[in-house]
Amino acid sequence: MSQREIFDLAQSRDDKDLLKIAAIYFPNNVIANINASSVALVRGSLDEAWTYLSKVEVNPEAYNNLGIYYWLRGDVESAKDYFEKAMVIDSQNENAVANMMLLEKY
Numbered sequence: 001m002s003q004r005e006i007f008d009l010a011q012s013r014d015d016k017d018l019l020k021i022a023a024i025y026f027p028n029n030v031i032a033n034i035n036a037s038s039v040a041l042v043r044g045s046l047d048e049a050w051t052y053l054s055k056v057e058v059n060p061e062a063y064n065n066l067g068i069y070y071w072l073r074g075d076v077e078s079a080k081d082y083f084e085k086a087m088v089i090d091s092q093n094e095n096a097v098a099n100m101m102l103l104e105k106y
Helices: 001-015 016-026 030-043 047-054 060-073 076-089 094-105
Strands: none
Touching: 016 030, 030 047, 030 060, 047 060, 060 076, 060 094, 076 094
């Protein structure tokens, strides 16, 4: 099964655990790790999210997820730093912009 097939299956079955399977089969794939980290963050599994995020280097979506990770850990300064890093790479990154706005209200 290709990575795209796994993603499509996950979307159709609404079973986000399948996104984690992609990261297991493709441990060096940036998209697979970002998707798996997103699932873990939504579920509040911060240690698991870190496992996936630590595999991704320079990427605006990974930086956005790292911002969320640190925010959920209570480290607001690190969260802000990562949202800013995401916006430096991609100034139109809607997620990072929205998260930064929410963080500033916090």
